[in-house]
Amino acid sequence: MSNMKFDDYLVKNKFPLFWCGGCGNGNVLGAIVRAFEELQLDRKNTVVVTGIGCWGKADDYINTNAFHGTHGRALAFATGIKLANPELKVLVLMGDGDGATIGGNHLIHAARRNVDLTAIVVNNLNYGMTGGQYSGTTPEASYTSTSPYGHIEQGFDLCKLVEGAGAPYVARGSVYNIVQLQKLIVEALNKKGFSFVEAIAPCPTHFGRRNGMKTGPKMLNWIKENSVNIKQAEKLSPEEREKKFVLGKFVDRDKEDYSTKYEKIFAIAENAE
Amino acid sequence: MEQNRRIRFIQGNEAIAEGAIAAGARFYAGYPITPSSEVAEVSSVRLPQVGGLYVQMEDEIGSIAAIIGASVAGKKSYTATSGPGFSLMQENLGVAVMAEVPCVIIDVQRSGPSTGLATKPAQGDVMQSRWGTHGDHGIIVISPSSVQDCYDLTIQAFNLSEKYRTPVIFLADEIVGHMREKAVLWEPSPDQIINRKKPTCDPKDYKPFKPDEDGIAPLAAYGSEYVFRVSGSTHDETGFANSKPDNADRFIRHYTDKIEKNKKDIVILRRFNLEDAEYAIVTFGCSTRSALEAMKIARNMGKKVGVLQLVTLWPFADDGVRELCRKVKGVVVPEMNLGQVIREVKRVNENNIPIVGVNKVNSEAITPFEILAGIEEVER
Numbered sequence: 001m002s003n004m005k006f007d008d009y010l011v012k013n014k015f016p017l018f019w020c021g022g023c024g025n026g027n028v029l030g031a032i033v034r035a036f037e038e039l040q041l042d043r044k045n046t047v048v049v050t051g052i053g054c055w056g057k058a059d060d061y062i063n064t065n066a067f068h069g070t071h072g073r074a075l076a077f078a079t080g081i082k083l084a085n086p087e088l089k090v091l092v093l094m095g096d097g098d099g100a101t102i103g104g105n106h107l108i109h110a111a112r113r114n115v116d117l118t119a120i121v122v123n124n125l126n127y128g129m130t131g132g133q134y135s136g137t138t139p140e141a142s143y144t145s146t147s148p149y150g151h152i153e154q155g156f157d158l159c160k161l162v163e164g165a166g167a168p169y170v171a172r173g174s175v176y177n178i179v180q181l182q183k184l185i186v187e188a189l190n191k192k193g194f195s196f197v198e199a200i201a202p203c204p205t206h207f208g209r210r211n212g213m214k215t216g217p218k219m220l221n222w223i224k225e226n227s228v229n230i231k232q233a234e235k236l237s238p239e240e241r242e243k244k245f246v247l248g249k250f251v252d253r254d255k256e257d258y259s260t261k262y263e264k265i266f267a268i269a270e271n272a273e
Numbered sequence: 274m275e276q277n278r279r280i281r282f283i284q285g286n287e288a289i290a291e292g293a294i295a296a297g298a299r300f301y302a303g304y305p306i307t308p309s310s311e312v313a314e315v316s317s318v319r320l321p322q323v324g325g326l327y328v329q330m331e332d333e334i335g336s337i338a339a340i341i342g343a344s345v346a347g348k349k350s351y352t353a354t355s356g357p358g359f360s361l362m363q364e365n366l367g368v369a370v371m372a373e374v375p376c377v378i379i380d381v382q383r384s385g386p387s388t389g390l391a392t393k394p395a396q397g398d399v400m401q402s403r404w405g406t407h408g409d410h411g412i413i414v415i416s417p418s419s420v421q422d423c424y425d426l427t428i429q430a431f432n433l434s435e436k437y438r439t440p441v442i443f444l445a446d447e448i449v450g451h452m453r454e455k456a457v458l459w460e461p462s463p464d465q466i467i468n469r470k471k472p473t474c475d476p477k478d479y480k481p482f483k484p485d486e487d488g489i490a491p492l493a494a495y496g497s498e499y500v501f502r503v504s505g506s507t508h509d510e511t512g513f514a515n516s517k518p519d520n521a522d523r524f525i526r527h528y529t530d531k532i533e534k535n536k537k538d539i540v541i542l543r544r545f546n547l548e549d550a551e552y553a554i555v556t557f558g559c560s561t562r563s564a565l566e567a568m569k570i571a572r573n574m575g576k577k578v579g580v581l582q583l584v585t586l587w588p589f590a591d592d593g594v595r596e597l598c599r600k601v602k603g604v605v606v607p608e609m610n611l612g613q614v615i616r617e618v619k620r621v622n623e624n625n626i627p628i629v630g631v632n633k634v635n636s637e638a639i640t641p642f643e644i645l646a647g648i649e650e651v652e653r
Contacts (some may be wrong), residue, residue: 012319014513043500044496044497044498044499044500045496046497046619047346049342057375057514058501060514062512063500064500065495065496065501065502066501066503066504066512067342067345067503067504068503068504068505068506068514069337069338069341069365069505070364070365070368070505071367073334073335073338075335075497076330076331076334076335076338076339076342077338077339077341077342078299078342078343079302079328079330079338079339079340079342080302080338080339080340080342080343080346080350081343081345081495082342082345082346083300083328083339083343084300084326084342084343084346084347084348084350085346085347085348085494085495085496086286087496088495088496105331105332105335106331106335108483109330109331109335113328142445160512191526210530258328262321262326265321266321268321269318269321269322270321270322271285272318272322273447
């Protein structure tokens with residue numbers, strides 16, 4: 001295979017990108033294909049699985065194998081793909097509504113089951129595709145098209161959730177710190193087992209507009225000002241920390257993945273009966 | 274070493290799992306639910322013995338998603354469930370239709386709606402199996418009436434699924450699933466097994482949704498030389514989203530036509546004593562057993578009664594039932610629901626002969642005598 005450049009993984013005839021100006025999805029897409037270049041992933045052996053939502057359109061621009069399924073179920077489709085052929089590199093791209101709200105059950109169980117998948121959740125804090133309604137990660141007290149008087153629910157800390165479910169690799173980056181995000185994606189792709197990267201992303205069209213940040217730069221700046229790294233976060237009180245996006249790598253441990261364990265089942269079953 | 278023929282005294286659910294493995298299935302994903310759980314349990318024992326994979330998912334939504342994914346990755350795959358789980362599967366059943374992914378969904382019907390009577394039989398999912406997922410589409414639904422059927426017809430279900438690149442629903446019921454009978458587990462020869470068409474073109478030219486002349490597109494597997502995409506969104510031949518009206522029209526018609534236009538190949542009917550019959554019982558699934566007994570009793574009483582068993586429920590056997598309605602004086606349709614198959618029988622009843630339903634939803638099987646009463650009613 002000849003040396004692959006990042007843009008060799010893009011479906012360029014589908015450009016321009018479908019997303020709004022100021023959206024972070026294009027940046028995350030860029031980080032992903034640059035990570036592909038870094039790892040020289042084989043297109044034939046790579047499957048990108050997406051759900052439904054703005055970020056669920058990402059597979060339109062990636063020229064590896066792709067599976068575009070239903071809202072919230074990308075991880076379940078991916079589980080079948082990976083377990084049926086453990087040689088495949090399987091990337092699962094989901095938004096916060098898709099992967100962590102309607103699909104929350106699949107997220108925790110994929111992490112617990114430790115299937116060798118890389119999940120990248122772009123968290124733009126609301127449902128962009130349907131007009132900016134609140135999702136499971138919308139911060140308390142913020143405004144969305146369905147929390148016009150201020151949101152009264154607490155948003156999910158997805159990294160804590162996935163860590164609690166047992167994933168061997170958990171990290172959070174943001175579109176503002178794109179170099180770090182790319183590094184985390186590379187590490188996640190290299191990790192054997194379930195790896196999870198959350199990318200905090202701007203949605204100026206909906207979330208930003210309703211929360212005093214009408215433009216992409218304004219919202220990026222807000223993300224920057226509200227982000228701290230893990231070390232800085234340690235110095236904050238729990239109340240202060242809850243209001244911040246804590247960026248960095250939370251978990252990186254070795255754990256035997258599902259397919260490797262299943263190899264042993266084959267051996268036991270063969271000798272049974 | 275597998276023997277070529279094993280004679281066993283087993284449950285229908287066990288025979289379904291054995292049939293799936295004999296058909297070449299090597300991937301099961303499911304969620305336990307009465308009265309289908311034995312399919313899962315036997316699969317969890319048997320699949321790893323033949324290099325296959327069993328995984329228990331977090332719910333039925335994930336289960337059907339996983340078997341669809343596994344199928345596109347190249348494994349024949351299946352899941353088993355009952356009413357509540359089948360309801361949860363409906364959205365992703367549509368993905369299998371839209372993305373044209375072969376897979377087999379076993380629904381061992383129980384009494385509904387909702388949780389209903391979890392351990393009791395019913396035949397109430399006939400229309401759900403046809404129309405449960407939203408949007409127009411064709412679907413193949415097969416209904417067994419014996420433990421032997423559970424084995425033989427599961428193999429047939431996989432064959433049709435592979436041939437037509439479509440999900441196939443195996444619509445069993447608690448009675449057939451749980452009863453024990455003798456079954457011959459025969460080893461299919463390679464020519465009795467159908468595998469999906471694989472592309473042979475240059476990988477650059479492969480279009481995963483471009484049908485061949487027979488109307489069916491070859492399906493590659495992830496990880497092969499062919500890089501491709503599948504989608505549950507409206508797409509064109511390449512698998513990329515395409516919202517043009519003529520494209521949507523073409524594909525939605527295709528999902529229906531590839532099934533409906535191949536009825537002759539797909540539909541299986543069993544005819545019992547219909548040559549001289551004046552009255553017929555049109556039946557399926559567990560009710561077939563009572564129908565055959567009712568026929569025997571009626572014949573002993575000198576009544577010319579025959580039975581038409583709809584082994585294939587969908588696509589509906591329009592021609593076979595229409596022809597029957599032309600020949601006989603009346604038809605009885607026993608079903609453990611309030612009248613689902615009877616609607617289809619009436620639809621093709623051109624001569625307006627009397628058609629009487631024998632319907633039971635108290636969770637007890639329909640008895641031969643109840644069917645005989647139905648025959649008396651059409652005779653009047």
